[in-house]
Amino acid sequence: MEQADLELIRRARHGDPQAIETIVRNYQSFVYRTAYGILQNAADAEDATQEAFIRAFRSLGRLREDRTFPTWLARIAVRISLDMVQAKARRAQDPTEEIHGSVAGGEDAASLRIDLERALAKLSPEHRTVIVLRAFHGLEYDEIAEVLDIPIGTVRSRLHHARMQLRMYLSGERGDS
Template identity: 50%
Template sequence: MDDVDIHLVRRAKRGEIDAFETIVRNYQDFVYRTAYGVTQHHSDAKDVAQETFVKVFLSVKNLKEERTFPTWIARITARTALDWIEKHRHIPQSNVALERLASNKNESQAADARIDLQRGMNSLSPEHRMVLVLRDIQGFEYEDISNILEIPIGTVRSRIHNARLQLRRELLSSEGG
């Protein structure tokens, strides 16, 4: 985090709405990508992102160290996304868009690979999706993921390893099938 971001967080902690709006603009893609990585559904990820920013707005004044803001917002996003999955587990995820894309013969191999990857990610548990998103998409270090998810670093390593193995099996089976 640079000094400008730290200053924004300090201003937001004081209740300055324009500073918070800037934080939202600066972090909205990060929050959405993290939420989408877990939910694997656009509208759910938008809802999780919105809920995350409400939580951040209500609790930013309690943040002790401004430099920890990226990890702190990642933790809120992770918890919110996992809670969302838990609350909405009974609602079947629609793969209509995926099926439509898969049936279109004009789609490129890159689109097919994205579809396979999304299906593979959907096959993972929310906990496994979360560690992969935080590590491989958002680029957090193992220790940061441990802090974000509040789990031991050994559990982080194990989940990442197992998630990658499962994802690899899913992707290989989709190639062969």
């Protein structure tokens, strides 16, 4: 973490509104991508992003080491997103809508992205979360374990199963597990 970011965090701890605004601007995309990867819905991801920053700034005084801020913020965003997934599941009357038809392997990037988003949406929230943190944010296994507060072996297992399911979904096989 850069010295400038550390200084911003110190200033934010003391209530500096400009520092808070700059931190939000610097980390908003990171938090949104994390939430979207789990929630697969733009409006929900925006809500989760806003809630993550509110909670982070309310509890900034409890952050032990300023240099861990990005991991700490990611953990907050992940927990909020997973809570939202669970709340939606509890409210749902019908099972989650299935994606009809097989996923065709498109040749252009837009088609591949749509196929990938559909395949990710089929994963459980736990599997989707580890894939997002690893593949899209480049976190190492130990960092994912820290963000999710789970053992590193569980991270490895979830990644393995998630990758296998994604391969099945993307190859057009039916992979209900």
